Amino acid sequence: MSESPKIGFVSLGCPKALVDSERIITQLRTDGYEVAADYSGADLVVVNTCGFIDSAKQESLEAIGEALAENGRVVVTGCMGGEEEKIREIHPQVLSVTGPHQYEQVVGAVHEHVPYEKTHNPHLDLVPAQGIKLTPKHYAYLKISEGCNHRCSFCIIPSLRGDLVSRPIGEVLDEAQRLVDAGVKELLVISQDTSAYGVDIKYRTGFWQGRPIKSRMQELCEALGELGVWVRLHYVYPYPHVDNIIPLMAEGRILPYLDIPFQHASRSVLKAMKRPAHAENVLERITRWREICPDITLRSTFIVGFPGETEQDFAELLQWLEAAQLDRVGCFQYSAVEGAAANTLSDHVPEAVKQERWERLMALQQSISEQKLQNKIGKTLQVLIDEVDEEGAIARSFADAPEIDGAVYLNGETQLQPGERVEVTIEHADEYDLWGVPKH
Numbered sequence: 001m002s003e004s005p006k007i008g009f010v011s012l013g014c015p016k017a018l019v020d021s022e023r024i025i026t027q028l029r030t031d032g033y034e035v036a037a038d039y040s041g042a043d044l045v046v047v048n049t050c051g052f053i054d055s056a057k058q059e060s061l062e063a064i065g066e067a068l069a070e071n072g073r074v075v076v077t078g079c080m081g082g083e084e085e086k087i088r089e090i091h092p093q094v095l096s097v098t099g100p101h102q103y104e105q106v107v108g109a110v111h112e113h114v115p116y117e118k119t120h121n122p123h124l125d126l127v128p129a130q131g132i133k134l135t136p137k138h139y140a141y142l143k144i145s146e147g148c149n150h151r152c153s154f155c156i157i158p159s160l161r162g163d164l165v166s167r168p169i170g171e172v173l174d175e176a177q178r179l180v181d182a183g184v185k186e187l188l189v190i191s192q193d194t195s196a197y198g199v200d201i202k203y204r205t206g207f208w209q210g211r212p213i214k215s216r217m218q219e220l221c222e223a224l225g226e227l228g229v230w231v232r233l234h235y236v237y238p239y240p241h242v243d244n245i246i247p248l249m250a251e252g253r254i255l256p257y258l259d260i261p262f263q264h265a266s267r268s269v270l271k272a273m274k275r276p277a278h279a280e281n282v283l284e285r286i287t288r289w290r291e292i293c294p295d296i297t298l299r300s301t302f303i304v305g306f307p308g309e310t311e312q313d314f315a316e317l318l319q320w321l322e323a324a325q326l327d328r329v330g331c332f333q334y335s336a337v338e339g340a341a342a343n344t345l346s347d348h349v350p351e352a353v354k355q356e357r358w359e360r361l362m363a364l365q366q367s368i369s370e371q372k373l374q375n376k377i378g379k380t381l382q383v384l385i386d387e388v389d390e391e392g393a394i395a396r397s398f399a400d401a402p403e404i405d406g407a408v409y410l411n412g413e414t415q416l417q418p419g420e421r422v423e424v425t426i427e428h429a430d431e432y433d434l435w436g437v438p439k440h
């Protein structure tokens with residue numbers, strides 16, 4: 001895997017410009033770029049300028065000059081970007097100039113001058129393939145940590161990215177706040193293991209808006225729940241402390257949605273996979289979660305055909321799925337990843353058997369998911385509008401993460417705006433999606 005390019009950032013001016021910078025940085029991180037700590041380590045520098053008064057313009061021009069002298073590859077954006085001629089007169093060598101709030105164009109300029117095509121790998125990437133495109137303005141991925149302390153035998157992330165490094169809670173919450181200020185309506189919390197947040201820093205107490213707050217999933221969820229936007233958790237492992245966040249979901253503080261990559265249900269396969277929390281009694285806990293929060297939507301992924309998986313193990317997985325009644329399920333056939341410990345395991349499963357098991361699992365899950373969606377007919381759900389075209393609006397409810405889950409179609413609703421929240425009554429369902437009409 002090629003090393004991620006690093007982008008330097010110089011942000012001048014008012015809080016609005018900072019919000020733009022935050023949005024640009026969040027998008028670039030999502031696209032696989034990293035933020036450079038200094039000029040010399042950067043492949044390119046973005047200067048977000050201020051043009052409010054003459055002294056700010058002068059400061060902006062000096063900052064551009066400094067970035068050119070120190071690095072040489074500079075993209076200019078922000079308020080002074082509205083005066084492109086003036087900038088080019090003094091600094092003709094800048095690569096691109098855009099105005100305020102044009103974050104898509106800035107991200108586009110970075111891609112053009114430092115091309116980085118992140119090849120999507122469902123085993124490695126936190127963001128779905130489609131998410132690598134420019135994420136719409138109304139939702140954003142919020143990365144809370146890097147790396148992972150586990151050593152699942154099929155995974156090479158720890159050897160590529162190292163052990164867990166949690167971002168300071170104040171920094172994460174400031175980023176979240178700025179994204180919300182910039183118009184984001186939904187935050188998607190991502191990391192390799194969201195439930196492990198803060199373990200590496202011993203749940204250190206940080207500060208946010210002048211108050212002490214622990215770097216721990218529970219406190220993070222409580223604080224994010226205060227921001228007034230949808231908060232969706234991805235990649236949570238079923239550790240016992242996850243039980244404590246279910247009441248936050250029942251109270252509507254964060255979305256009643258959990259993305260838990262269970263990967264399997266047979267103890268012996270989970271053990272061979274070296275999965276975290278594999279010994280917890282998950283079915284009982286799912287029942288308890290549903291007692292506390294009946295609406296909770298559970299999404300998961302599974303691997304079939306892992307080395308050593310017997311027909312008995314697979315039958316156990318099917319029984320487990322039947323009992324668990326998960327809402328959304330993705331399934332991969334095991335394939336060796338170069339450098340993964342699982343490659344050395346014996347009893348590899350023949351390809352034809354993997355395929356056959358995959359088909360059986362998908363058929364079972366499809367009937368479960370279909371039934372679950374049928375049960376929503378007649379209900380009223382709040383949805384967030386993602387797209388509007390000449391046929392109507394495409395939206396999502398709390399049960400649908402962008403790109404990976406289904407949608408709620410609102411036929412004929414061409415007047416709605418992306419990012420709007422609307423109450424809809426569900427009228428129709430198929431095996432993946434829902435159709436509804438706004439409640440008037």
Ligand code: SF4
Nearest residue numbers: 148150152155157192
């Ligand atoms: S929890 Fe396991 S699968 Fe996930 S990143 Fe860590 S080692 Fe890989």
